[in-house]
Amino acid sequence: MGTPSTVISKKLQKVLGDITEDYPDLRITRTTESVEITGSLPIIVSGTVLDRFLIEIQVDPSYPRKIPRVYELGGRIPKSLHRHTSPKTGEACVCLIDQWSWVASKCPTVLEFINGPVKDFFLWQLCFIQYGKDRCGAWAHERNGRLEFYQAILDTDDPGTIRKFLLHLSEPKYKANWLCYCGSGRKACKCHKSSIISFRSKISPQVARSALQDIKELIRASK
């Protein structure tokens, strides 16, 4: 693994952002495999510190292509699926993979990842602690969560439409001459062209391909 070091290069600092400036209680350690950020994370909303969680974030060198692993170290969050934490590894599932692909472009630095998905995850936990149930709306588990996500961004409940949409996104290149996913019968370039191009910039073909597999399985299972 290599000896941990607190020396951070300029290049790496750019990816991290000024984490310790905003979060002086977080400490950054670099190993040969990743960057680890550990410490007490305050959850602040409208200037109010709602709570603090002891966390560890492991950032892969390929960030943001790979979502960082987040762990709650204080033992406050049960390691269970209904609390979105792995019973096996303790890893917190802060974000749907497709939603991460979507927001990663808005989170070029790890600081933005902490201020975005990590903070949102712990806010969800605080809501759960206060109300004893999910009132902030987590995604459904596994494939159904992915279906919900695409239903939300396309504003449709139809899995067939979503499947066709994902076909467009799965291709390495934009297919202007394919029929549009919306069912209009028109070609994509004459229909939802800008929409498809916009979504392609946010959701990578790899993520779209795996989502397509999951949606196909769901359609198959529902028949």
Add this chain to the structure above:
Amino acid sequence: MSDLEYLLSILQDQSLSNESDEIKMLRNHRKDVEGILKTAFEESIPTIRYGGSYAKNTMIREHYDLDVICYFKHDDTGAGDTLKDIFNNVAEALTDKYFVDDNKRSSLRLRGKGQEDFQVDFHIDVVPGRFTDDKKEDVFIYQQSAEKERLKTNLEKHVTHIRDSGLTDVISLVKLWNTRRVLEVKTFVLELMVIELLTSHKSKPLDKQLLKFWQSIVELDGNVTVEDPANPSGNDLSEFNYQTQQLLLKSTAQSTLDQIENGGWKEVFGELTSDDKARVIEGIVGQSSSRTKPWVPPAL
């Protein structure tokens, strides 16, 4: 608000009253643990008491542990012949109800076993041991993965040394600082260091004591030696003498002093937790569509 008032407010914010949910939960678990152990070792009648920060009056909300000591008589073998046997048998007795984390050197950490509290840390460490003689003062406890398998200690001496030091407030704030900076210095070593470094500063106000503590850390030259008051010559606390731990402690102490100089005490301990927390969280519910949401991937 003066610096002293601010620090006292932080202490107040961190304090856990006997009516708090946390303490009530700890007490309930202690009752359960006592019941389990007294049933499992009926013939032995173990002594079960509070130890740790609860007994020492240094408990803080952000980092609290309840030590529940379970000591057997010096000539009792009902719980096991050796200290190791006692340690393992106590662990086994607790596993029906708790997930027992036995990775700590001399104690058994209890976590949740049910679906609703799976692996939730209850902040309870059960410390099995055996009195050295019939005076029931000194005790031997088992040490896993240590040079010496047996450690001699004295709970009452530890508790008295810390609780009666006149420095419990500064100890509590140093614990908070240690927790937030994830320095991983053992709490007991930190407590002893505070007492060692501030012995002649007990009459100073809290803010001056803290500044003195961090200044002393920065100025440390060479290894720190702290002695266990329960067994000064016998117990080796030199694990703290690892170079990397001390370097980190010194650099963090320096950066803390810099923060106070540049931005004030709130740079170190932050804002006070708001009473409007519940209202703010309620407001979040209505805004949830704009946030990322948790998920459970397959094969989790």
